[in-house]
Amino acid sequence: MSTAPPKLLAPLRARRTSEDLPSPVAPRPWVRWWITIKLKLVSYGLVLPAGAVFLVFFYIPAAYLLYISFFHWGVLSSSTTFVGLKNFRELFAQPLFWRSLLNSGYYTLVMIPATTLLSLGIALLLREGMSNRRGGFWRAAVYLPHVTPVVATSIIWVWIFNPHFGLANFVLTSLHLPALGWLESTQWALPAVMIDSLWHSLGLYVIIFLAGLSRVPRELLEVASLDGASSARTFRRIVWPMISPTTFFVVVLSTITTWQAFSQIYTMTGGAHGGAGGPAFATTTDAVLVYQTAFQYFHFSLAAAMSFILFLIILTLTLVQKWISDRVVFYR
Amino acid sequence: MASIRLKGVTKSYSNDDRQVVRDVDLDIAEGEFVVLLGPSGCGKTTTLRLIAGLEKPSSGTIYFDDVVVNDLPGSQRKVGMVFQNYALYPHMSVFENLAFGLQSRGVSRSEASQRVNEVLALLELDGLQSRRPRELSGGQRQRVALGRALVGRPSVFLMDEPLSNLDANLREQMRIELGLLHKRLGITTVYVTHDQSEAMTLADRIVIMDQGQIRQVAEPSVMYSSPIDTFVAKFVGSPGTNLVTLPWLLDEQGIACGDAVRLPIALNGLLLQSGPESVVVLGFRPERLQVEEIEDGACLRCIVDLVEHLGSHIQCHLHLDSQVSEQRMIAKLPGEADIRPGQAIRLYCPLPDVRAFHHESGRSLMQGGDLLETFPSKSATDFVQSYDLCADAVVRHGNERA
Numbered sequence: 001m002s003t004a005p006p007k008l009l010a011p012l013r014a015r016r017t018s019e020d021l022p023s024p025v026a027p028r029p030w031v032r033w034w035i036t037i038k039l040k041l042v043s044y045g046l047v048l049p050a051g052a053v054f055l056v057f058f059y060i061p062a063a064y065l066l067y068i069s070f071f072h073w074g075v076l077s078s079s080t081t082f083v084g085l086k087n088f089r090e091l092f093a094q095p096l097f098w099r100s101l102l103n104s105g106y107y108t109l110v111m112i113p114a115t116t117l118l119s120l121g122i123a124l125l126l127r128e129g130m131s132n133r134r135g136g137f138w139r140a141a142v143y144l145p146h147v148t149p150v151v152a153t154s155i156i157w158v159w160i161f162n163p164h165f166g167l168a169n170f171v172l173t174s175l176h177l178p179a180l181g182w183l184e185s186t187q188w189a190l191p192a193v194m195i196d197s198l199w200h201s202l203g204l205y206v207i208i209f210l211a212g213l214s215r216v217p218r219e220l221l222e223v224a225s226l227d228g229a230s231s232a233r234t235f236r237r238i239v240w241p242m243i244s245p246t247t248f249f250v251v252v253l254s255t256i257t258t259w260q261a262f263s264q265i266y267t268m269t270g271g272a273h274g275g276a277g278g279p280a281f282a283t284t285t286d287a288v289l290v291y292q293t294a295f296q297y298f299h300f301s302l303a304a305a306m307s308f309i310l311f312l313i314i315l316t317l318t319l320v321q322k323w324i325s326d327r328v329v330f331y332r
Numbered sequence: 333m334a335s336i337r338l339k340g341v342t343k344s345y346s347n348d349d350r351q352v353v354r355d356v357d358l359d360i361a362e363g364e365f366v367v368l369l370g371p372s373g374c375g376k377t378t379t380l381r382l383i384a385g386l387e388k389p390s391s392g393t394i395y396f397d398d399v400v401v402n403d404l405p406g407s408q409r410k411v412g413m414v415f416q417n418y419a420l421y422p423h424m425s426v427f428e429n430l431a432f433g434l435q436s437r438g439v440s441r442s443e444a445s446q447r448v449n450e451v452l453a454l455l456e457l458d459g460l461q462s463r464r465p466r467e468l469s470g471g472q473r474q475r476v477a478l479g480r481a482l483v484g485r486p487s488v489f490l491m492d493e494p495l496s497n498l499d500a501n502l503r504e505q506m507r508i509e510l511g512l513l514h515k516r517l518g519i520t521t522v523y524v525t526h527d528q529s530e531a532m533t534l535a536d537r538i539v540i541m542d543q544g545q546i547r548q549v550a551e552p553s554v555m556y557s558s559p560i561d562t563f564v565a566k567f568v569g570s571p572g573t574n575l576v577t578l579p580w581l582l583d584e585q586g587i588a589c590g591d592a593v594r595l596p597i598a599l600n601g602l603l604l605q606s607g608p609e610s611v612v613v614l615g616f617r618p619e620r621l622q623v624e625e626i627e628d629g630a631c632l633r634c635i636v637d638l639v640e641h642l643g644s645h646i647q648c649h650l651h652l653d654s655q656v657s658e659q660r661m662i663a664k665l666p667g668e669a670d671i672r673p674g675q676a677i678r679l680y681c682p683l684p685d686v687r688a689f690h691h692e693s694g695r696s697l698m699q700g701g702d703l704l705e706t707f708p709s710k711s712a713t714d715f716v717q718s719y720d721l722c723a724d725a726v727v728r729h730g731n732e733r734a
Contacts, residue, residue, distance in 0.1 A: 219419035222386050227433030227484070228407035237432065241423045330423040 062311075069305040087305040097306065099281055100289040101313075103190065104259060107285055110194055111258040116250055119202050123209035139210070143203035150200060154267035157196040158183065161268075168192075183268060186282040193283060196264050201257065205250050212246025213239070244329040252321055259314050262287040286310050333520050334397045334410070334487040336360040336383060341392035343378055343544075352378045354544040356392070363518045367531040370541035371567070376524045377492055379541070383522055384490050385409050396488070409488070412481030412519075416493040418473045420465040426452070426476050427461040430483045437484070451479045471502045478513075489514075489521040495530060507533060528568060532556075540564050562694040565615045565687060573615040574661040576652065577691055580612050589614065592633040592654035595686065602688055605697045613694065615687035618647070621663040621679045623671075630681040634661065636673050643667065650677075 069088070072081045091097050126138055145153065160167045161182035169179040182192045216239055224234040240247075262285075266276045269283045277284030277292065284292075290310065294303035337360070343353040353375040360366050368376040381387045382394065385406030394401050401409055421429050427448055434444040452458050455475045465473055474494065481489060494510075495503045511534055514521055525531055531538050532552045540547045540555065540563075548560040559565035565573035578589040580603055587595040587603065593614065595603075606612040616630070625631075634650040637660075648663045653676055663679055671677060688697040 217417075217419065219415045219417065220421060222406075223413070223415065223419045223421075223480075224432075224436075226384065226386070226406045226411065226413055227436050227480075229432070229436040233436060238421060 065304045066308055068301050069308050071301050073301040073304075083301075087301050088309075091302060091305050091309070096281060096284065096289065100284050100286050103281075103283065104285040104287075107190060107194065107261065108255060108258045110191075111197065111261075112251060112254050114194070114198060115201065115205055115254045115258075116247065118198065119205035119250065120209050120247070122202065122206045123213055126206065126210060127213050139207070142206050145200050146203035148200070150263040151267050153200060154196055154264045157192075157199075157264075158268055161192045184279060186280050189269060189279060189282045193261075193265050193268050196268060197258070197261060200264065201254070205254065208250055208253075209243070209246060212243040215246075216242045241330050244325075245331055248321065248325045248329045252318055255317055255321070256314055259310065259317075260287055261285065262291065266291065286313075333362045333518065335362045335395075336488060336520065336522070337395040337398075338379075338383070339393045339395070341379075341382060341389045341394060343375075343382060343387060344390050351390075351544050353382065353389075356544075356546055358539060358546065358549065360520060360522065363520055365514050365521045365523065365534055365536045366539060367523045367525060367535035367537075368539045368541060369525060369528065369531040369567075372526060374541040375544035376526075376539075376541050378544075380490055380492055380522055380524045383488070384411050384413050410484070410486050411488045411490055412484055412486030413490040414477045414481050414492065414494045416496055418465070418477040418497070420473060420476055420480070422465050425462045425464060426457065426468070429465070429476060430480050433480065433484050447483055447485075451483045454482070455479050470498050471506060474498060474506055478510075482517075486519065489519045491521065491523045493525055494523075496525070496527070510534060528570060540567060542567075558696070558698065559615070559687065560696050562613055562615070562689045565689070565696075569617060569619075571618050571647075571662045573617050573687065574621075574659075574663075575613055575615050575689070576657070576659045576661070577611065577613045578657065580606075580610055590652070590654050590656035592652040592656070594631045596628050596630070596683055598628070598683060599686065599688070602697050606688065606690055609691070611691045612697075613689040613691045615689060616661070616681045617685060618662045619664040620685040621661075621665070621681050623665060623669055623677060623679060625678070626680045626682060629683050630686050632661075632679045632681070634663075634677055634679055636671055636675045636677060638673055639671055641667070646671065650679075 070082060070084060072079070072083045072086075074080065122142060126135060126142070128135070163169060163179065163181050163184055166182070168182060173179055180188045183189050220238055220242075221234060224238055229237070265283055265285060265288055269276050269278050269288075277288045286306065287310070290303050290306045293299050293306060336358075338356050338358040341353060341356045342351055344351045356375075356379060358366075358379075368379060370376045378387060382389055385401070385404060385408075389402060396409060406413075421432065424432065427445075430448040430451060431444045434447060435441075439447070449458070449461075452461065455478060457472065457475055457479060460468065460472065460476075465476065468476065474497075477494070481491075491510075495506050498506060507530055514534075523530075523534060535552055537549060538552055538555050539549045542563050548555065548564045550558070550560075555564065555568055559568060559573065562575055566575060576589075576593065578593060580587055580589045580595070582588075582597075582600060585594070586597045587599060589595060589612070595614075603610075603612050614630070616632070621632070633653040635653045636648055636650045638649040640647040640649070645664050645667050646669060648665055648671055649660065650663060651658045651660050665671065689695060690697060
């Protein structure tokens, strides 16, 4: 609205300045300087515990990893020699590395939309029951898989996917669908892992989406209904734009976790028997290959180089998503 | 424009036995400005939401122009609603906010944009089309919300405390604008508020609600002068009517209420209706109490507790100087009155301004509200018969005292 002409306010402003009113305690320069320093010390001190944890367990290992990747690194021997980019060159010449990238890409490409859409769908179903006890039951039921240990439940999923007496094929055959080889087939092994991963991770994203949906004010939906908007139109034009920050968060988070997916793949494809990533490298994702290179073939510097590339891929993806989100996501 | 009729409308929620709205009957004429007024939790907002079609009544019928609309969704009732917090779509521009409803209803793009621009011009919002709500001031947001309700050309305009988020100055300004807008467009309006000044200034009729029920429906001036019961008397006015519950009896000089209030004999017939216990609730408006002695009026003996100077007048907090009851009261007196805390004073109230209520039901004892209407003559001789009638009560009262 209109602002008062500055002339009227000028005397008021003038009176406020500290020059006119002699302050009873005029701080000397060095006192001021000391106060500033003290405030800074306190602030950094408060951040220090969390910062230290990050530094010791995250930044230092990450930097060390990059350092290792430029060396030929022996675990036991002291024959550590600088080899420059040799590890990276070796890596790019290896067909299995490209295969693992392909597997990871396939896995991520399916998992991200599946995770986002399924969890949003379930959240929409559960939204109605946000305030009652029955809704609480279903929320708990959906979230429960996420708190179970990945390895233990993955072993159960191995049984479910057993081609001969597993539950998955039983369901398929009772629906008159062809039974599948699941973990024993090169075509279906990765999808089987995806189902397990979805089952395990969905709960978390459902809760995140529920939180996002609860931030859409009820009045907005009521106004839309009075405006005569159908529920599809209300979702598309009002709910979807308003939860876009949540959607963006879910997409980024699921991208990162799927690129890093390891435990369920390792467990389900026979890691316990030394054969993870099978059959015929169908489930050898980046993370699995890194593990095998490092801890089965003890080629640490090569694994370090691989990890670094994995890091670059995730970083790039996140930056791309950020770039997209700045143009699409609406922040209030 | 449409008229609205509520018949026996009751609303309760499934997870709760409490009836939020109880057996509400209300007729709203075409083009009328009706204000639902009441304390928070009295069911006024729920009533509005029932009219809007955002809630379904548990029982009862709602008519728009004699058509039952119980099962009609809000979008088909042609209502425009303004919410307390505006509920603007935050991610849409002002223009899109207004056009959204029209586009949902299948109005063509060119017509929609024309209508939106008309409304924006009407509300002096042109130039702000492409702004987002958060880039607007409170008053502008308020007007956009109004515009969004108007652009669909509603036959009923519903407003749920639309001004309560604005600061005091802006609220007054918007209140005037709302009044003018209603004069200009003549749309039937139902307006919910807990602010009396809004109700008094805007309403053709005020509906006072309490605990889900309608207490009184009346024009603002009638609501002020003739409250139907103690609740309305206490609620309307700021501060509300002083209510004092006292036993009363006739003596030689008139009527004695307890040992601190005296009433002229003329009120005898009225008080007789208060029932056999001879206890009555008297109502005195703070602004009708005075320190100048008057012959034909009520007289109250009080002790001053606190004096607040408000410039134009002083507000005295006092209590009755009585053994029977020390009921607290407020009096608005002229600014020059010399009154200090601890002082014992006499306050007078002109006879036409005295209100009396039944002490159990709280209902007003005045039919039609006006004392002079009920008792056209103020002369004491007209009450000789009534004096005889109440002899029993007086004797019994006297015996009890003795």
